[in-house]
Amino acid sequence: MKPPSPRILAIIPALNEEASIGRVIADLPDLVSTVIVGNNGSTDRTAEVAREHGALVVHQSERGYGAACLAALDEAGKHEPDIILFIDGDYSDDPTEAVDVLQPILNGTADIVIGSRALGTSERGSLTPPQRFGNWLSTRLIRLFWNVPFTDLGPFRAITWESLERLNMQDRNFGWTVEMQIKAAKHGLRCQEVPVRYRQRIGTSKVSGTIKGSVMAGVIILKTIAKEWWTT
């Protein structure tokens, strides 16, 4: 008898992404059974568009990438998921590549898979120089301290539900992705990367396109690395 196929849930943190969120949901492959949008107090039609495309929308009034993901995860837990796929709501990631991101977990060779934009191709202007440098520095530090050779902190990623529960994620902001990778290394999870492509976002840039946003995200990421190092 064929074993039952794993239940795969996608989580999309979203703040004012009405122009792109529908396309992200529509382009996800059929093997994703449920989409949960962590709506961070959007003042546009993000929630309506997401619902029109069949997603469940969870509201999180507290701003912050991690806060949106945590709210969506609370809901995800009610659906007995096997695998969680994370993807941004601005259409920078290509949802059709979810198949590649999920494959190592489906094959049983990985517990967490990061879609790496450093291994793949990024459209001109989609990643700013400070962002590239920040990702390079952060992944070098992870390699140095925890000995796992990640090349990116990209948002497009998949992890088994069982592993995610073990990581006990805490960060409520842009430390979310780096925290997950460091904790995965600390817990000895089987970590893998696959190349993904990255495009110019749809809609207006909120973080990386502004100097203030980049500096803030960089500081939060470095602080998270320091905190995890202290608590190793």
Ligand SMILES: Nc1nc2c(ncn2[C@@H]2O[C@H](COP(=O)(O)OP(=O)(O)OP(=O)(O)O)[C@@H](O)[C@H]2O)c(=O)[nH]1
């Ligand atoms: N900026 C921001 N984004 C959030 C928040 N909560 C959820 N998001 C979503 O998190 C994802 C990543 O944020 P982005 O604004 O795309 O961040 P980025 O890719 O570093 O930079 P830009 O695409 O240039 O804005 C998007 O889907 C946002 O809608 C939040 O509180 N602030």
Ligand SMILES: [Mg+2]
């Ligand atoms: Mg973006």
